[in-house]
Amino acid sequence: MTQPFRIKTGGRIHRDRPIGFSFNGKDYQGYEGDTLASALLANGVHLVARSFKYHRPRGIMTAGAEEPNAMVQLDTGNRTEPNLKATQVELFDGLTATSVNCWPSINFDVQAVNGMFHKLFPAGFYYKTMMSSPNLWHKFYEPMIRKAAGWGKAPPGPDPDFYDQMHVYCDVLVVGAGPAGLAAARAAASSGARVIIADEQSEFGGCLLSLKRQINGKKALTWVNEQVAALKAEPEVTTLHRTTIFGYYDQNYLVAIERRRDHLGLPSTPAKPKQRIWHIRAEQVVLATGSHERPLVFADNDRPGTMLAEAVKSYVNRFGVLSGSRAVLFTNNDRAYEAALDFHNAGGKVEAVVDIRPAPTGKLVDLIKECGIPLQTGQAIVATHGKKRVTGVDIMPFDGTNVTGARTSIPCDLLMTSGGWSPVVHLHSQAQGKLRYVDEKACFIPDHCPQDAVSVGGANGDFSIAKCLTTGIEAGMQAANLAGFGAGLDMSEADTDEATVDYPTPCWLVPGEKEIGHGSAKHFVDFQNDSTAADIKLASREGFRSVEHMKRYTLTGFGTDQGKTGNINGLAILAQTNKKTIPETGTTTFRPPYTSVTFGALAGRELGDFSDPVRRTPMHDWHCEQEAVFEDVGQWKRPRYFPKAGEDMLQAVNRECLAVRNGVGVLDATTLGKIDVRGKDAAEFLNRVYTNAWINLPVGSCRYGLMCGEDGMVYDDGVTARLGEHHFHMTTTTGGAATVYERLEDYLQTEWPDLDVWLTSVTEQWATISVAGPKARLVMEKLNPHHDWSNDAFPFMTFQDVALASCQARIFRISFTGELSFEINVPSRYGRAVWDAVMAAGEAYGITPYGTETMHVLRAEKGFIIVGQDTDATQTPLDLGMDWIVSKKKKDFVGKRSFSRLDTTKKDRKQLVGLLTENPHDVLDEGAQIIADETAPKPISMLGHVTSSYWSEALGHSIALAVVKGGPQRIGENLTAWSLGKSHKVKVVAPIFYDKESARRDG
């Protein structure tokens, strides 16, 4: 017979739509509307998990997000999802789930022996037993713990599902669609405010879905349906189902995850994403997140079949499931009596209600008696029996402090417990709201919140439906008013048929005959992490008396449930142990996310090509056609080299280098940063931001400039040309373009607003083609035979506007290779056409396209630095041997004052030098450490490191640049470069290797 524990009628499941599913390899049947947990319970399956440390059998404990035990892994392969709570997984046809943290099976778990040796696993046992030998830790303990620890398994490959993100604004965000949330949303929406109401469950109603209650003389669910219909009819209201607000950030920025397809068990598509992240900026927030029931902490309170009373009630009323046949309720309050009554009325047998209070009174107490349920008052459970399912409990008279007298055994297969309710204050706390402990209610409730938020209903410690409704209406109305909306619907006060109940009588730790921690009984506080009351007492004894320390020492409150059921019990037991009050002890901090969020949803569509913008030059397609190998420079795609058939990188780069040195090469230099500088103070501005002089640069000329920070460290470099008296064209490094532009704007806006200067980024407006090599002039002559390209007519460090076949070009005589170079700048849209023209013109001369790797070799041969490669923001111009570019005459410029600081004038600063290896064929690793004597006793002090290192085909030996302490004074010295276990003898030389006289730049 399937579903033996399904009640004949009732519940919100669809009995006409049966669903087949598999759990731990066995097939079961449930109904649409079930969760995995309710379907398992309907089939009498309680043993669903093994605990983290002791691998004790565990069952389903709750009916919601607070579930600590029933974690499952869903699906298989790349779609598999670990660590879902069975209480939140909606059942769909073909669902496949397995337990986590058990091996080889749930019924027989090898590591359950941990429980037998529990004395070896006290709180902090990692630190106590495994720190003796670092060697043992690496080789034995860590691999062992890694295998034993953790819950589910990550998918083996990339997630094939689709996710997306939404960004929205609203006047009032209501979190939670229980009685308080629905009332608040309805009230706010009626004023015309834009309202979003989100709830984590499949349908709105919250606790009303699990209660037998009347509102205004009608079924509570009728009231829910009316509110939902009214909200859906409002054009300005967004209703979000299956949506968990998991993070509350500054200025009312809340983030939610909406599970759109999970409950269908169907693959997602780009148009129908699996999950969606909502980024919500709300003017006002109403937190109606309800409350979580707490378990009582007593001996062996974790056997499968031990459940929260509220959960049992929910399974009866919402899912039509009896969680057992013979139940015992153990409680410290009479609100929980309702669960026993509903269980009884649905056909279950309640063996006893065990109440720690000596003389409870009230309507529910009377009802229990009327039903003939044995009521054991002033009693406490001191032991439970059963292994994979609870089989009975022992009770003893309890005077509030100790248990004494005769033991009575009561057989049962379901143990309901209730220790009171904890408002779900997570979001309030994330919003930096304070908490206040209310003795009478035995819980923390929200206090002042610095953000525009208010907590209502159960989340505010108001546990009656009537109070939820009245405060909900009030809060919704007020939120709308604060967001600038007027009066709305006059919602009459709600009338409910609730029994008045007493608040719980706290009993944080139920004593046994033996002292806690003595004997084999365990009193679990945090079920997911196997933290017990004894662990907390031990933590306190060992000095971890602060709640934050206790949390980390015992792991109470960690894990996927973040201690939703255990935190308050844990800190109360700590308070008792420390002989302090609960407010004195305080709480730990709640941090996002409220429940687990998938990485897929957080990533959304920003994957692969969409993870970062890609910038391409106008010549990009040509490079692709030539099968260039690209490298990323910032967001730019730059050709690194252009391999011919059969060539590896070194061969290609060697060929490209020789082509530039002996013939002609061409480089796509479009990515260089370019800034248009205009205004009558433009020259003065450059004078202040560059280290050299700019006032007298003639129009038509270019100059190399070095930029420093105020700290005197080199920041960027580039060539800037004077286009007119008040007009300059500045170039920056490719990677530095944006930050240089920002920094210059900063000076203009905040330090020198009096200067008449205007900056415009023109990086993408110009395509740049650098033609370099002894035959470069021949190529240019072919491009425009009517122009005089001679050195006299077009000297080095000048520019000219020249007509080319397709367009007008601005051509610079500047060189980063040491060879004769013409840098052709044309408007971007002509880039490809001019590139093609250059290639055609150069064909006769064997023009060779080269990439950034060749550019690096060529410039290193000449000793030209690359800012960011040979510098790391700790080099002054002097450190780079570039004092020739630092003006001695200018009164002030950015960085000048710092050149005379004690630190920048030290003799042992790391400074730029060249290195030659003893064996000319050895190419050093970039980043290799420079040391004086590798035989010296360790630790050996580092003198510096290699910044650039290449094979130079033109020279026939390797070359390297390095920064070395007191570098220039060491020229001629022999040192050692060490990297990854290999060392090479090197000789320190001046940082220039090729054409030291610069005889080649004019061709």
Added chain:
Amino acid sequence: MLKITCPWCGPRIEIEFKCGGEAHIARPENPDALSDEEWADFLFMRANTKGWHRERWNHVHGCRQWFNAMRSTVTHEFAGTYKIGEKPSLEELKNWEPIE
């Protein structure tokens, strides 16, 4: 994700902005006249304020203007933002009309 009100554009989300650290630290008129200690103070020393803090922001993915803000480093609440060259008091800032 902060909500920051650019004095030129109005309220925008944090990702449009770049924070520039403590505000109202003027570059000295004549750096050469400063002792090493004074210059180091300008270069490196910043207040580590708990509470209301004046700081620089740049609407870098918007109007690209620099401006100043007064923000609580405890709650992240903004008392307000103001243009370069201004220096309103906390009370003045709180009473300013919001920019929409």
